[in-house]
Amino acid sequence: METKNIMIVGVGGQGSLLASKLLGHLLLSEGYDVKVSEVHGMSQRGGSVVTYVRYGDKVFSPVIDKGEADYIVSFELLEAARWLPYLKKGGQVVTNIQMIDPMPVITGSAEYPEDLVEKMEAYGFRVDAMDCLKLAGEAGNIRSVNLVLLGRLSRYFDLSEDKWMEAIEAVVKPKFADINKKAFYLGKNAT
């Protein structure tokens, strides 16, 4: 199988590392070769962060380059827009609609672009956008945005729900498993 590419993007501190850990675990258990590339250090301090997940028969490069991503999973709307050049033609964006102002917007030297979801759609990008923060809150913890997003992403994968549940149990602390499973379902089934 040709290597598939998933980018997980967001703002440092939003919890994207758990999402990539879960995907890595799941894909490895499906028998794929997997590489996951993370960002540590300075960029974690509220900066724009990206994690690359690649899987297939044999994966070489640990990173995803422009025009290569099959999926962009974004924790924040501006970050989804920032990383669009990495999306493959016909690739899918799955994004939280939460907006977090970056420092240049806070200081007034730049503007947060308006109507990003509509613009992305108008330019032909396939976008699946939803209020993950709200759904995470419904699941019982606003920190479960990552599982809401993964639940949504699971709609594009030909994998049984059991496999996802097994991965959640393997990766998440037992006391948070129920909340995370609920978040997963809310993300998956949201209209």
Next chain:
Amino acid sequence: MKELMLGNKAVARGLYEAGCCFVSSYPGTPSTEITEEAAKYKDKIYCEWAPNEKVAMEAAFGASLAGKRAFCGMKHVGVNVSADPLFTMSYTGVNAGLVIGVADDAGMHSSQNEQDSRHYAIAAKVPMLEPSDSNEALLFTKTAYEISERFDTPVMLKMCTRISHSQSVAETGERQESEREYKKDISKYVMMPGMAKRRHPIVEQRTLDLISYAEESPLNRIEEGGSGRIGIITSSTSYQYVKEVFKDSVSVLKLGIVNPLPDKLILKFASMVDDLYVVEELDPVIEEHCRALGLKVSGKDRLPVTDEFSQNLIRNAFGMDVPESMSLPDEIPNRPPVMCSGCPHRGLFYTLKKLKVTVLGDIGCYTLGAVAPLQTIEMTLCMGASISSVHGFNKALGKESEVKTVAVIGDSTFMHSGMTGIANIAYNQSNSTVIILDNSITGMTGHQQNPTTGLNIYGDPAGKIDLEALIKAMGIERVRVVDPYDLKECEEVISEELSVSAPSVIISRRPCALLKYVKPKAPLQVDPEKCRGCTACMKIGCPSISMKDKKARVDETLCVGCNVCSQLCAFDAFYTTGGEV
């Protein structure tokens, strides 16, 4: 067992399996997790954070001398600090195996330069292994110990950001114990001129022996591909990009031992192909070696010396098509890293900005004091340079700068290499003001303990250095402590210490807001009736505060109630329901 493993974790697993007993390191991105993961094998491997890389390397040398396999990990710039022991350990050799892990940072994800560590291996005449994924990281770590003991040399294991911080599949094995006895050997371990003179030829012969080893080692391999017209010599993450782009359509000489290089193998490979290329990040080390062998080779004429590579960069360099890519026409504002909500450094930097002070900075989270809107730090060089440089700055300009210049340095960085700078101020007497930003942790690298925190790498109680007593004992009489959340106190103390004709140290003390034991207070709220939209609170660059409809707004998911912003509000617009969350 096969496991998806971070490259750094794979090195730690290799240490465990190789029977390593001793690890001493100083944290530095992207190397830090090697030592953190090794510390999880507490029963078998003793681990510690040393005050700096020189101490760490010498401690590891001591353990090797005593007969236990030892390791010391650092980022690329850490080798600068520990170059002194490194160069002479090359002469003494080792007793039990000694491996030095160094992680380069091409692309400078979290570093002040992108120096290429291979130059150190060449200059110190020690072998260097360079894995290209987690499985190799584990395997090469074990091989490094075999090489170290067989050739009586420290061995450098070179990682880089993309290998250290990528997870790939690694196969684990069992631990094998390995110990040696310590034997007194003055001629080998005491490097004074008469003895070092006899050791140097041994080092030169060792390099020749290592070249022979490298010619045959399975760590260097030829992968034949295509018609044999194109041949690429590569290593590390560059190998992965080459394979990603060319698959099996070219021949590849994949080097796992990057010092010393296998001359015969390179010549053999060159003879197998029509056109020879070298693909290596940063400096043209392999390429120049090929030229010295008389080979016609292409490398840096098509590939950059700066920054990290990627598959598209290789595609472009070889005139191949890159995948189609699209973006929105909108300007997407940057999202640079910022000081966190409740960061204790923020209040202090705001005060320095207000007082129009010239700030010479150092390495840590607080380097972010150089970015908008605070833009306070005017110089950052290397660990400890703030203190040494403020002394030189003040000596050069005298009174005019003494009253308006400070050095700022974190607690961990101060223990790393700030003390010698203080010694110089105390000894050669400049009226310098040094501010130690004591947030009780090594912050930027992800919360490691240090000699001032009172805890060791395992979180157990440990020796705790008393900063005030230490600085006074070094001859600085004026030592003040301030709370950076208290802007009035900060302003008073800084103004006072700048104006006195004596060297002084101000300790700005408040633990990092991200530490688990620091309980956030209730988030602040803004009374829209009182807020005039004057934006005074925006001057501190807090990610929790933004302006919506000309009123300040606090993001309650981010705010930890530090209360610094409310001290800037002339209209009492901020309020809190109080208490801890």
